[in-house]
Amino acid sequence: MSIAERYQRLRSRLSELGGAGVRLLAVSKKQPVEAIAALADLGQRAFGENYLQEAVPKIQALQARKLEWHFIGRLQSNKCSEVAEHFDWCQSVDRLRLVEGLGRGRSRQQRPLQILLQVNVDGEVGKGGARPEELGALADATAAHPSLVLRGLMAIPAPDPDLGRRSTAFAALAESFRQLRSAHPQMDTLSMGMSEDYPEAIAAGSNMIRIGTALFGARV
Ligand SMILES: *Cc1c(COP(=O)(O)O)cnc(C)c1O
Numbered sequence: 001m002s003i004a005e006r007y008q009r010l011r012s013r014l015s016e017l018g019g020a021g022v023r024l025l026a027v028s029k030k031q032p033v034e035a036i037a038a039l040a041d042l043g044q045r046a047f048g049e050n051y052l053q054e055a056v057p058k059i060q061a062l063q064a065r066k067l068e069w070h071f072i073g074r075l076q077s078n079k080c081s082e083v084a085e086h087f088d089w090c091q092s093v094d095r096l097r098l099v100e101g102l103g104r105g106r107s108r109q110q111r112p113l114q115i116l117l118q119v120n121v122d123g124e125v126g127k128g129g130a131r132p133e134e135l136g137a138l139a140d141a142t143a144a145h146p147s148l149v150l151r152g153l154m155a156i157p158a159p160d161p162d163l164g165r166r167s168t169a170f171a172a173l174a175e176s177f178r179q180l181r182s183a184h185p186q187m188d189t190l191s192m193g194m195s196e197d198y199p200e201a202i203a204a205g206s207n208m209i210r211i212g213t214a215l216f217g218a219r220v
Contacts, residue, residue, distance in 0.1 A: 010215060017202045024211060028049060090102055099145065113148050139183065163196075170192050
């Protein structure tokens with residue numbers, strides 16, 4: 001199947017499932033510039049990347065197309081200024097040092113950086129993401145920073161073959177989102193769901209899905 005066929009198929013599946021309210025983030029890690037350009041030609045604007053060194057040359061090569069770039073990978077605090085310089089969104093903020101580093105790194109000449117806080121919904125050890133009880137302080141610090149805009153939450157549930165258990169994790173994230181919104185009503189983005197589980201994520205309230213293999217095929 002071509003990228004164009006996969007894209008059309010996913011778009012029609014999305015309108016069946018969630019209507020126009022669900023944003024599609026195309027996860028282009030390990031995909032060449034040509035594949036990203038092909039999707040952009042079809043109308044896709046938002047792309048997600050995990051690795052800074054891989055992403056920056058792609059972002060620069062595609063600069064004229066005015067795409068929207070989301071950093072979704074594990075972030076080390078010494079890489080914050082580069083992420084803040086090159087990306088429009090960062091979805092993997094899970095500790096205060098990152099809030100500070102991204103805020104400091106974002107120039108006042110740029111639009112504020114759009115932030116999602118990453119939550120470790122199933123307590124998986126060694127994985128990125130804040131604990132739910134840490135979210136309040138992270139949200140307050142993000143919202144208070146003039147170079148950052150707090151947009152919502154992101155999670156990557158454990159890759160459990162039992163989709164029912166992933167649905168439980170999605171529901172927990174949706175509940176954290178609802179609670180945090182009482183203090184931060186401007187939050188509008190709940191980023192959950194990937195190629196294997198986006199229907200379950202949308203059913204639980206996701207309004208941004210992050211799709212790699214279902215769009216581009218297997219990563220090389
Ligand atoms: C790779 C990745 C995705 C996309 O995964 P697919 O299963 O290929 O759709 C989504 N989110 C994050 C954070 C990722 O690292």
